[in-house]
Amino acid sequence: MSDRIRLPEAFAERMRRLLGSEYEAFEAGYELGRQCGLRRNLLKGTEEDFIRTMPFPLERISWAREGYYYDAGVQPGRHVFHEAGAYYIQEPSAMAAVEVLDPRPGERILDLCAAPGGKTTQIAGRMLGQGLLVANEVIGERAKILSQNVERMGVSNCVVCSERPERMAEFFPMFFDRILVDAPCSGEGMFRKEEAARGEWSLENVRMCADRQALILEEAAKMLKPGGVLVYSTCTFSPEENEGTVSTFLQKHGACYIEETGLEKQFSPGRADWIQYPAAGIEHTLRLWPHLLRGEGHYVARLRKGSDGERRERESLKKGIRESRADKKLWKQMEEVMTEELGIGDRWKEEHAGYVMRFGEQIYMMPKDMISLTGMRVLRPGLQLFTEKKNRFEPAHALALSMHSGDMDRCVELDNQEVLAYLRGESLSSRGQKGWIVLSWKGYPVGFGKASGGQIKNHYPKGLRKSL
DSSP states (O other), X not given: OOTTSOOOHHHHHHHHHHHGGGHHHHXXXXXXXXXXXXXXXXTSSOHHHHHHHOSSOOEXXXXXXXXXXXXXXXXXXXXXXXXXXXXXXXXXXXXXXXXXXXXXXXXXEEESSOTTOHHHHHHHHHHTTOSEEEEEOSSHHHHHHHHHHHHHTTOOSXXXXXXXXXXXXXXXXXXXXXXXXXXXXXXXXXXXXXXXXXXXXXXXXXXXXXXXHHHHHHHHHXXXXXXXXXXXXXXXXXXXXXXXXXXXXXXXXXXXXEOOOSOTTTSEEOOGGGSSSOOTTGGGSEEEOTTTSSXXXXXXXXXXXXXXXXXXXXXXXXXXXXXOOOOHHHHHHHHHIIIIIIOBOHHHHHHSOOEEEEETTEEEEEOTTOOOOTTOOEEEOSEEEXXXXXXXXXXXXXXHHTOOGGGBSSEEEOOHHHHHHHHTTOOEEOTTOOEEEEEEETTEEEEEEXXXXXXXXXXXXXXXXXXX
16 A cells, blocks of 8 residues: 555554455555545525536436535635535435435425535425425534525525434434434544544444434434434444444334335445444445445444334324414514515425524524424524514524525626626626615525615625635
8 A cells, every 4th residue: 555545553453354365465555545525505596507506527426316426626615606506526326325315395494414515405405495304413613604605505494403312312303204313423434535534433433423423323212203214324334333332223123114215226235244233124225335436434324113002102292282373463564575585486485484583683584383492402493584683683694595596586686707706795887776685696596685776795604704
């Protein structure tokens, strides 16, 4: 091996023992350049428009319908399309977990370990704004990043919270149709990509991660409806954290079982021979090896919860569902502002139904299926609509990003120079417009401006302004 990537000695010896004759090919994989991927935002525009407008070449990722490879020399994170939420930069193998989860519009879905938001926003794209998506991240600073990415991608039906798994289980007993547990792990699958993961690795850390994963899965099971789907994923090769964690969980939960994923032909099977007590069907879990595919190392298992306990489910949901309804007076007020001051049409309103609520000075639309927020640590209770300021309502940046260019009567399409000036925080020519307008570029809304006196005052959030 070259000095560029030096594997921890104990890790290399362990993998040599596990892989046998395949180890040489595995080790050689670290000499290959890592693959770069991004994922089209299904909430914004069509695939045809996306491909036509992208300024750099893309190649499809076979296991994710919205995923694409891009060349390593491209910098898609420093592009207007990134700021507009047209795509999310995501490691190709990481897209497999949501493909296995198979989220559907109208469902209740939980991403339990959600930061920084790649899988959350992938789930949101599949849900098409319908149903309830709860994204949780226990670490506060990471939860803020998660919330920012949910906003940038224009997601309207997601509640972002920051609770420990056991607290989440108290709030949501047998509540969700699908749950994703992308568990914290030892990160062995990221060794080619992240030097820090190599430096932090130890067998002790592997065992600690496995113990933590078992606890997280226990709480996730409490929140899953009978008949629901639980997908467990990691970015590690460790049998203890993969087949071992899944098998231990299934031994304790007889009503749960492993399902086939439909991706068995693309990936390698789970290894029953690497653990002492493998669960039935462990060969239907998936291993993604970086020397066998164009991506980093991952593991994915799809579990189904048996349909017993329906009576208990109905009882728990009856207690959990939010009894209060929308603030009708506030919603009527918001509708007037949307129609008269913003020119938002009926299509947007029909596609974004929910409870309108105050959250401090902020006005949010919370998804209809969400339970009461009382006692819960919530960063984003839904789609932010407005900020209340001295008897007036200022539209939130998130509201602009949730739109398509045709959703608002007053919309100005910017040219290349104008959009760069807007993202820097500069004022623009009003073009004869008055009042609030949505500014867009190549059909993607980028934010609000307010036109008066021949100029469009810039309302792009100061914390997001940058030179591209």
